[in-house]
Amino acid sequence: MARGYYxxxxxxxxxxxxxxxxxRWRKAVNKDTELMPLMRLQYxxxxxxxxxxxxxxxxxxxxxxxxDMKVITGMYGASREILTLGMGCKESxxxxxxxxxxxxxPIETATVERGAAQERVHKGxxxxxxxxxxxxxxxxxxxxxxxxRVTAPFITRDPQDGIRNVGMYSGHFKARDRMIAGIARxxxxxxxxxxxxxxxxxxxxxxxALGTLPDIAYVAAANLPYGIxxxxxxxxxRGRPVEMVRCKTIPLEVPAxxxxxxxxxxxIEETERGEPFSDYPGYLMxxxxxxxxxxxxxITHRSHALFTAILVGxxxxxxxxxxxxxxxxxxxxxxxxxxxxxxxxxxxxxxxxGGWNWWVIRMRNSHPSKPQQAxxxxxxxxxxxxxxxxxxxxxxxxxxxxxxxALSFAMQPHRDVRIITGRVPLLDxxxxxLMTKPSERMYPPPVxxxxxxxxxxxKGPYPPVGLPKKPFMARALEIWRKExxxxxxxxxxxxxxxxxxxxDEDDELADRVTEGDYFPLGGxxxxxGKKR
Numbered sequence: 001m002a003r004g005y006y007x008x009x010x011x012x013x014x015x016x017x018x019x020x021x022x023x024r025w026r027k028a029v030n031k032d033t034e035l036m037p038l039m040r041l042q043y044x045x046x047x048x049x050x051x052x053x054x055x056x057x058x059x060x061x062x063x064x065x066x067x068d069m070k071v072i073t074g075m076y077g078a079s080r081e082i083l084t085l086g087m088g089c090k091e092s093x094x095x096x097x098x099x100x101x102x103x104x105x106p107i108e109t110a111t112v113e114r115g116a117a118q119e120r121v122h123k124g125x126x127x128x129x130x131x132x133x134x135x136x137x138x139x140x141x142x143x144x145x146x147x148x149r150v151t152a153p154f155i156t157r158d159p160q161d162g163i164r165n166v167g168m169y170s171g172h173f174k175a176r177d178r179m180i181a182g183i184a185r186x187x188x189x190x191x192x193x194x195x196x197x198x199x200x201x202x203x204x205x206x207x208x209a210l211g212t213l214p215d216i217a218y219v220a221a222a223n224l225p226y227g228i229x230x231x232x233x234x235x236x237x238r239g240r241p242v243e244m245v246r247c248k249t250i251p252l253e254v255p256a257x258x259x260x261x262x263x264x265x266x267x268i269e270e271t272e273r274g275e276p277f278s279d280y281p282g283y284l285m286x287x288x289x290x291x292x293x294x295x296x297x298x299i300t301h302r303s304h305a306l307f308t309a310i311l312v313g314x315x316x317x318x319x320x321x322x323x324x325x326x327x328x329x330x331x332x333x334x335x336x337x338x339x340x341x342x343x344x345x346x347x348x349x350x351x352x353x354g355g356w357n358w359w360v361i362r363m364r365n366s367h368p369s370k371p372q373q374a375x376x377x378x379x380x381x382x383x384x385x386x387x388x389x390x391x392x393x394x395x396x397x398x399x400x401x402x403x404x405x406a407l408s409f410a411m412q413p414h415r416d417v418r419i420i421t422g423r424v425p426l427l428d429x430x431x432x433x434l435m436t437k438p439s440e441r442m443y444p445p446p447v448x449x450x451x452x453x454x455x456x457x458x459k460g461p462y463p464p465v466g467l468p469k470k471p472f473m474a475r476a477l478e479i480w481r482k483e484x485x486x487x488x489x490x491x492x493x494x495x496x497x498x499x500x501x502x503x504d505e506d507d508e509l510a511d512r513v514t515e516g517d518y519f520p521l522g523g524x525x526x527x528x529g530k531k532r
Contacts, residue, residue, distance in 0.1 A: 005088045005238035008116070008257040009211050009306065012086065013075060016053050021082055025056045031071065031138040032062040036311060039073045043316045051079040055306075059136045067136040069260075069307045076217045076310065077321035086214030088237060099329035100337065102236030109231050115245035115256020116302045117209075123249055123263075123298035131176025132296060135260065136307050144284055146275025148173050149182065150262070151310040151319065153220035155207040155252055156193045159200045165189050166230035168221040168322075170312070171208055171262070171294060172274060179264070180272050180291040181206075185442055186424060188226050194266060194292070203265035205250035206294060211259025211308045213238065221319075222326040223382070231255075249297035259305045263298040278313035279427050280320055280354040289438050315351040323355030331359065331378060339377040343370050348397035356426065357386040360397035365457050375418075375453040383424045389454045394465075396492050406456040416455040423449040461500025470495040472514075 006012040016022040029035050035056060042051045053074035059067045077083050080092055087095045122130040137148040149172040157164050167189050170182030183190045189206075197204035209216070215237040219230040231242045244253035247263050254261045271290035279285050312319040327349040335344045343364040349355045361374050371390040378388050391397060391406045411417070424443060425431030431449045432441045443449075467473070473495040480488065 005215070005240070006213055009075070009213055009259060009308075012214060013053070013055070013072065013306075015085060016075070016082065019081075019085070021052050021079070021085075023052045023054050025054060026058070028058040028060050028066075029056045030062060031056075031059050031067070031136050033139070033142050035059070035071065035073075035138040035309075036140050037142060039311055042074070042078065043311070048079045048316070049081065051082075053078050053082065061136075067134075067307075069136050069301075069305050071136050071138065071307045071309055073309045073311055074318055075308060076214050077318045077325070079321075080325070083214075083218075083321065083325050086218065088215075088239075095325070096329055096332045098237065100333050102233050103333060105236050106229065106232035107235030107239070107241050108229070109235065109244045109253070110241035111253060112243045112245055112256055115243065115258075117254060117256055117258040117261050118245060118248065118300045119303045120305075121248055121298065121300045127177045127296065127299065130299060132173045132179065132262075132299070133176050135299075137173065138309050140311065141278045141284070141313060145277055147277065149179075149277065150208060150210060151182075151312055152208050152210045152308065153212060153216055154183070154189060155209060155254060156189045156204055156266075157252060158193050158196045159202065159204065160196045163192075163227055164229055164231070165193060165226070166216070166220045167223075168217065168319075170277075172277070172291075174272055174293075177296040178272075179262075179294045179296065180274060181266055181294050182274075182277075182291065184426060186426070190292075192226060194268070197266070198268045201268070203267050203295070205247075205252050206264050206266050207247055207250065207252045207254045208262040208264070209254050209258040210261070211302075211306050212255045212257060216242065216255060217310075217322065218326055221322045222330055224330075247298070248300060258302075260299070260301040260307060262296060263300070264294045264296045267293045267295065280312065280315070280317075280323065280356075281427050281429060282314035282352075282354075283429055285427060287438070287441075315354065317351070320351040320354055324349045324351050327355040327359075331361075331381060334381050335361065335374060335377055339373070341370065341374055341377065344374060345393055346397055350398075350400075353386070356382075356384045357428065359385055359388045360403055361388070361390045362393060362395060362397045363390060363457075364393050368459075371455045371457045375455065379420060379451060379453060383422065383448075384426050385451060386423065386428070386449075387452045387454070389456050392457050394493060394497075395456075399491060402492070403456075407454070410458045410462075411454060411456040418453040420451045420453060421447040421449070423451045425449045458499065463501045464498045465493050465496045467493060467496035470497075 056071040059071050084092045087098050089095050089098055137150055139145050149170045151170045153166050154169045155166050165188045167187055171179040173179050194204050215234040219233045224230055235241050243256040245256040246253055249263050270293040272293050273288050273290050276284045276286045310319055311317045328347050331347045335341045343366050346362040348360045350358050374390050375388055395406050396402045
């Protein structure tokens with residue numbers, strides 16, 4: 001990576017290509033039937049390390065139309081390596097401290113007179129020629145999707161106090177100049193800003209910024225505490241202000257670096273029915289709820305703009321990869337530095353849990369109270385979490401088999417599991433039925449949904465881990481390599497170690513056995529039984 005953070009998305013894409021993390025599709029690809037299925041094959045058939053961003057250079061639709069814009073997918077979160085590069089880091093573990101530094105040292109935005117995001121402007125009657133349908137938004141789940149959408153950072157301001165919010169939401173296309181807002185009632189843009197707009201009796205201005213640098217995508221997805229300016233945190237990540245340009249038709253500013261910007265207003269009166277779409281739990285959302293209408297006022301973009309399409313749906317997916325990483329950075333910083341838990345070593349919010357529903361915390365167990373402190377603190381960070389597990393420092397939270405080992409042999413349900421209520425299900429389909437009123441889905445009466453806190457740490461001394469000691473495994477590894485056998489990817493633990501229940505005499509016995517003295521105690525351990 002060049003010195004400093006990237007200048008724009010195109011510079012970041014160039015870095016991905018230099019590292020072999022970008023694949024260019026030079027043949028024509030149909031955005032309605034082929035584009036996302038090709039991306040899906042990566043997620044269903046390749047390891048995280050092997051996945052790349054895809055740049056589609058010739059995009060058509062089902063009617064044979066050719067689009068001027070190229071489409072890129074996977075540029076923010078196709079793999080952990082891409083996410084690490086997007087944070088401006090070399091190694092994955094660095095992202096946690098980079099995030100902490102950005103939270104502690106935000107850099108306010110800077111307004112500029114002009115930006116590449118407005119090299120082309122379409123507003124008013126021009127939207128009849130260049131509207132939403134001129135954007136090559138792909139069908140995400142061909143055969144099931146009931147429409148097309150964009151998923152990107154939405155920028156709003158509270159019309160009364162001016163607080164800015166940047167959230168990763170979706171806009172579902174309904175006409176050339178109309179979409180509906182895929183924003184949950186619990187998200188800040190709706191919970192605070194739209195509510196404020198209703199009190200003001202005026203529509204809520206919104207700007208949707210596609211093709212920003214990765215840091216803006218990450219802060220938008222992070223669910224930062226309300227009132228923190230996400231764009232200032234992005235400035236902390238990149239080490240310089242995010243340059244902003246004033247919108248053409250609404251009183252907002254947008255990142256000058258963006259590839260495409262959709263300016264609009266969220267209605268306080270008009271709603272429109274949604275159609276089936278896929279989301280982070282991995283199922284189609286088929287409720288067809290009515291959502292607020294967004295009236296598009298303008299579309300601006302760069303010359304030869306790139307359209308960024310974020311894959312949402314069955315994990316692993318790009319949206320869940322971003323959500324997972326952002327949740328991990330937030331949780332790690334919160335527990336370790338805000339909750340006085342320096343024992344926390346690592347956290348994992350697996351993609352298959354959507355980043356929300358399954359959290360694993362690895363920590364040093366310095367005192368019997370610490371696991372419970374971590375569990376209760378984590379449950380209080382967000383009402384949307386469902387299962388939270390604390391494991392010992394020798395358990396890899398990213399390895400499901402190791403977590404299962406801890407759950408199986410370091411935990412007793414009657415002693416170590418606690419059920420809590422007051423949880424918010426978001427889109428978890430296990431929490432309600434299609435017959436449930438929309439107003440009740442966000443918090444099923446009377447006490448919301450439930451969560452589970454599990455202390456899967458060892459409660460005292462344990463016997464050694466049942467593997468050979470490290471010197472013997474290291475010697476075996478040396479022999480293996482000399483033999484020219486297949487390369488190994490060793491998983492922890494790959495050698496045994498004591499856990500408290502082991503004496504010096506046990507070591508002495510084991511050492512003698514490895515020296516070929518198989519019966520070192522002779523008859524010492526024999527006990528003669530009584531005749532019956």
